[in-house]
Amino acid sequence: MTYCKECGHKLGFLEHTADGLCNGCRARLAQEQAEKAHAAAIAPYTGAELPVITVTDAIVKKGETAYYRTATVLKEIKTVNLGYSGASHGVSIPLPIKVGGFPVRYRVGQSRGHIVKHDELLETSRGDLIVSNQRLFLNPFAGHKPLSVPLSKIASFHVYENGLEVWQDGKERPDLFVLDATGSEIFGLCLDRLLRA
Ligand SMILES: [Zn+2]
Structure with a gap:
């Protein structure tokens, strides 16, 4: 029977490792060590x-x-530049301009679309x-x-x-x-x- 040298908890089947620590203690000690190293570097x-x-x-x-x-x-x-998008062959696009109460439609002939940037x-x-x-x-x-x-x-x-x-x-x-x-x-x-x- 093997026990964790930190907490005395009986080591499970998958915890028989050379350092003699249970998984919980190993994680906790690693975390403490990292915090100590951080504090020492910053001091x-x-x-x-x-x-x-x-x-x-x-x-x-x-x-x-x-x-x-x-x-x-x-x-x-x-x-x-991601290239062109929305290539079309003559569509009419309503513009937000009104002439005599009717929206103006602008005909785009053989448009190559617009460049998509990102x-x-x-x-x-x-x-x-x-x-x-x-x-x-x-x-x-x-x-x-x-x-x-x-x-x-x-x-x-x-x-x-x-x-x-x-x-x-x-x-x-x-x-x-x-x-x-x-x-x-x-x-x-x-x-x-x-x-x-
Ligand atoms: Zn332990």
Whole structure:
């Protein structure tokens, strides 16, 4: 007979595993460990000074100090052309104009229809996202585009559990960086500190 070393519960037929834990305890311990790792990663970013990291694989500008980096995927909203729709061979379309009380009908001859467009969130780059006292910088993996967002150009940002959304002055659409919950929170803490300074 085998018992869980955490709760003493008798292990079932499918629970005879090398770690000696029941399924419930294993899930609970994994969750606790993940929470501890998250809290430990975040703690340095809640102190009086942001921790400084050394960046050797990206171009660091004069007077630039980096605080955090992690792998990310950049996504941008792009308008995608889906082609033509509604091609017709001469139909009459009522227009919202009335002449003498009767709706005007406009005859469309051999119309090629209209272009259907649609906004999509597309992956546009991959690399390491770095935050410094000057900018947010996407140091791209080989074959991907770099992106540099000066802190002075950030109009607003939003932190999500799975990423960071950054709006730049004069840019109509945001840059979306896919991150894990820990990365998102740390970028949020850094930007909050840096943009308020
Ligand atoms: Zn247990």
